[in-house]
Amino acid sequence: MSLPKNLQVGFSPQEIQFLIENEPIRIMPRITTRKTKKQQSTDLGSQWSLLTCDDTAVNNMVVMNSCEVTIWLALLLKQQGKCNIIVPSWLTLQQLDKYLEYELKNTSRFSNLPWNWLVLSTLLFSRCSDDFKDPVHLLRSKIQDLREVRLGKVNKGLQYLNESHLQLENLSLMEINEMRPYACGIMDKLRTIHDASNDTS
Amino acid sequence: MNIDIDDILAELDRDTTAVERESSSYDDVGNKTVGGNGVSQLGDVEKQYSVQSSKSERISDFQKLVTQWRNERMSPELLPYPHELMTRTLHRIQERVELIETLSMGYLEDDRESTVDSKLPLLCMEAELERLKFLVRSFIRCRLSKIDKYSIYLRQQSELPENPYYGRLDLLMSEEEVKYHMKHSEILLKLFNNSILKHLPEELQAVNDTEGSISMVDEPNWHKTVFILVCGGVIDETGTDSKLTTDEDGKPCYSVIIEDLNEEIYLLIGAVYVIRYSVIKDLMNEGRVILI
Numbered sequence: 450m451s452l453p454k455n456l457q458v459g460f461s462p463q464e465i466q467f468l469i470e471n472e473p474i475r476i477m478p479r480i481t482t483r484k485t486k487k488q489q490s491t492d493l494g495s496q497w498s499l500l501t502c503d504d505t506a507v508n509n510m511v512v513m514n515s516c517e518v519t520i521w522l523a524l525l526l527k528q529q530g531k532c533n534i535i536v537p538s539w540l541t542l543q544q545l546d547k548y549l550e551y552e553l554k555n556t557s558r559f560s561n562l563p564w565n566w567l568v569l570s571t572l573l574f575s576r577c578s579d580d581f582k583d584p585v586h587l588l589r590s591k592i593q594d595l596r597e598v599r600l601g602k603v604n605k606g607l608q609y610l611n612e613s614h615l616q617l618e619n620l621s622l623m624e625i626n627e628m629r630p631y632a633c634g635i636m637d638k639l640r641t642i643h644d645a646s647n648d649t650s
Numbered sequence: 651m652n653i654d655i656d657d658i659l660a661e662l663d664r665d666t667t668a669v670e671r672e673s674s675s676y677d678d679v680g681n682k683t684v685g686g687n688g689v690s691q692l693g694d695v696e697k698q699y700s701v702q703s704s705k706s707e708r709i710s711d712f713q714k715l716v717t718q719w720r721n722e723r724m725s726p727e728l729l730p731y732p733h734e735l736m737t738r739t740l741h742r743i744q745e746r747v748e749l750i751e752t753l754s755m756g757y758l759e760d761d762r763e764s765t766v767d768s769k770l771p772l773l774c775m776e777a778e779l780e781r782l783k784f785l786v787r788s789f790i791r792c793r794l795s796k797i798d799k800y801s802i803y804l805r806q807q808s809e810l811p812e813n814p815y816y817g818r819l820d821l822l823m824s825e826e827e828v829k830y831h832m833k834h835s836e837i838l839l840k841l842f843n844n845s846i847l848k849h850l851p852e853e854l855q856a857v858n859d860t861e862g863s864i865s866m867v868d869e870p871n872w873h874k875t876v877f878i879l880v881c882g883g884v885i886d887e888t889g890t891d892s893k894l895t896t897d898e899d900g901k902p903c904y905s906v907i908i909e910d911l912n913e914e915i916y917l918l919i920g921a922v923y924v925i926r927y928s929v930i931k932d933l934m935n936e937g938r939v940i941l942i
Contacts, residue, residue, distance in 0.1 A: 452795035460723065464788075467781070471716065480770075498749075498771075499778055500742055501712040503705065507774075525777055529770065613911050615924040617877075625877055625922065625942065632924060636875040640926065644910065 459629040465622055466572070469565040470521040471502070475535040478510040478526070520572070527577050534577045539563060540570060542583045545591040552598045559599060559619040567596065567623040603628055612639040711738055712782070717940050719789045724877070724941035725934070726927055727870035728796045728804070731824045739786060746779050797827060801835045802858050802867050872928040878939045880904065882919040893938065904933060 455461070460468075498504055502519045510516055515535060518526075526532040538544065539562065551560040563569070570592050578585045603624060609615065610632060617625065714735055722729055753772055797804065804822075823831065839857065847855050859866050882894065882902065895905050895916075903916040906929050917923060917930075922942070933939045 450795040450798055451791045456723075456792075457795070467784070468716070468720075499775065500708055500746055501778055501782055503709060505705075521777070521781065522774060525774060526770075529773075531770065613908055613913055614915055614926075616918075617922040617924065620922060622942065629877060633875040633877075636924065637871075637873075640873060640875070647910065 458633075460626050462623070462626070465626055466568050469568045469622065470519070470524070470572075472520055472565060473517045474520045474523050474537070475515050475517050476523045476526065477513055477515050477533040477535060478531065479512060479533065480510060480531050481512050482508055482510040484508075520569070524572070524576050534573065534580050536573060536581055537563070537569070539566070540573065540581075540588065542587060542591065545588065545595065549591065549595055549598070552595065552602075556602070559602065561619045562595070562621065564619075564621050567592075567621050599624065607632070607635075610635050610639065612636065612643040708742065711735060715739060715785060715789070717937075719785055719792075721934060721941045722789060722792050722796075726872065726874040726876075728793065728800060728822065729935075730822050731793070731827065733824070736786075736824065739782070743779065743782060743786070746775070746782075750775055750779065793823075793827060794830065797823070797831050798834065800868060800870060801831060801838075803869050804831065805835065806858060806867060872931075873926045875924060876927050876930075877942050878917075878923050878925060878930055878934070879942050880917045880919050880921055880923070880939050882938055893933075904938065906930065906933070 456464075499507070499522075502522070506516045506518050507522065523532065523534050527534055539548075548560045548562055570588075573580075574585060574589055574592075581588065603620075607628075615632075615636075714732070718729075718732055718735070750772065753775075757769065757772070842857060847857070857866060880903075882904075893904055894902050901918055903918045905914055905916050907914050908926070908929055915923075915925070915929075917933075917939070930939055934941065
C-alpha cells in the first residue's frame with residue numbers, strides 16, 4: 450500500500466522527532482543578521498524568509514543576544530558553528546534530581562517533565578554536548594534513570610487497561626507512541642469481547 | 651482598595667494588534683461547506699493567494715497542516731480533504747522553489763563575495779522546504795492508503811443521497827484522489843473479474859455483497875481506540891465555547907457519553923486520554939481535541 454504497514458499503527462520515532470523539532474528553543478547566535486538601514490537597501494538577497502515559522506527572530510540576530518528559534522533551525526545553525534544552544538532549565542543535574550526524587554516518592558504518578566523531554570535530551574546530547582554546563586555523562590545517566598523508573602510505572606499501569614477509557618497524565622509523546630500499538634490492541638479486543646457479551650445477553 | 655484594571659489593559663492591548671488579527675481571520679472551514687459552493691470557490695482562492703500572504707497566516711497554516719496530518723494518521727476513517735489549506739500550501743511550495751532557484755542563480759553570478767555566511771539563509775530555506783514537502787507527501791500517502799482500503803465503502807456511501815460528506819466525493823477528496831479512487835477500483839475489479847469471479851455462479855459475482863455470512867464492504871472501525879489531546883480554545887458564535895462545562899472540581903472540561911456503557915466522561919483541557927474514536931469524532935472535527 451501507499452503507506453508502509455509499520456506506519457499505519459502509529460508514528461515512527463523519526464516522525465515524533467520531526468514534530469518536536471518544530472517547537473521553539475533559545476539560542477545564542479554567533480553571527481549578526483540584523484541590518485542597519487544602509488545595508489538593508491543594498492542587499493536584499495541574503496534576507497531570511499521562512500514559510501513555516503516566524504522569521505523575524507532570525508533576521509534580527511545579534512551576536513550573544515539570546516533569541517528564540519525553532520529547534521530544527523537551531524540544530525542546523527549549530528552544525529554550521531553559528532550558534533550555541535541554551536539548554537532548557539529542566540535539563541540540569543539539579544532539576545533532574547528533583548524529578549527523579551518525585552518519581553521515586555510517588556509510585557502511582559508521573560512527574561511533570563516537559564512532553565518532549567526524551568527526544569529533546571537525546572537530540573541535545575548528540576548534537577550540542579559542548580553547550581551543557583553540567584557534565585554530559587552524568588546528565589545522560591540521570592535521563593536513563595528517569596526513563597527506567599517511568600517505564601516501570603507504564604508497565605504497571607497496563608493492568609488498568611479497560612474497554613471504556615484511560616486518562617494519562619504527564620506521559621511524553623515518545624512514551625505514548627511506544628505503548629500505543631500494545632494499549633490500542635488490548636483495548637480494542639476488550640471492547641469487542643464486551644460488546645459481544647452484551648449482544649447475546 | 652484594589653481596583654481591577656485587567657479589562658482596561660486588555661482593551662489597550664487589542665488596539666495595537668488589531669491589524670494583525672484582521673489579516674489572519676481567514677478561516678479554514680471551506681472543507682465543511684455543504685453543497686455546491688465549496689468547490690467552485692477554489693479558483694478564487696488560488697487567485698487570492700497569489701498575492702503575498704501575511705506571516706502569521708503562513709505559520710498558522712503550517713500548524714493546521716501538522717494537526718491535519720496527525721489526525722489523518724491516527725483516525726480510522728478518511729477525513730474530509732482540507733481544500734483551501736492545501737491549495738495555499740502547494741502554492742507556497744511552488745513559490746518557494748522558484749525563489750530558491752532565482753536566489754541560487756544570483757549566487758552563481760557574483761561568486762567573489764559569496765562567503766559561507768551569505769549561503770546560510772539559502773541552506774535553511776532549502777531545509778525548510780524539504781520539511782514542508784515531507785509533511786505534504788506523508789499526508790497524501792496516508793490518505794491514499796485509506797482510499798485503497800475503503801474503496802468499496804466510499805463508493806457505496808457516495809451513492810446514498812442524504813449523506814452530506816460522502817454524497818459529494820469531491821468534498822471528501824481532492825480532484826486527484828477522486829481520479830485515483832475511480833481508476834484504482836476499476837483496475838482491481840477487472841483483475842478480480844477476469845481471474846476468479848467470472849467462473850463463479852452469477853449470484854456470487856458481486857464484490858459488494860453485504861447479505862452473506864461476512865460483509866464484503868470494509869467499513870472504518872468507528873470504535874477504534876485512539877489517543878487524544880484535549881486542546882479546547884475553540885470560540886464559536888456565542889463568543890465562548892458552548893460545549894465547555896465544568897467538572898466537580900470546577901476545572902473546564904468537555905463531557906462525552908459512551909453509549910454502550912452508559913458512562914459519562916469528563917475530558918479535562920490539556921489532558922491526554924485513550925478513548926474510542928466514535929465518542930470524540932465530533933469534537934475532533936471541530937478542532938477541540940487532536941489525535942496524537
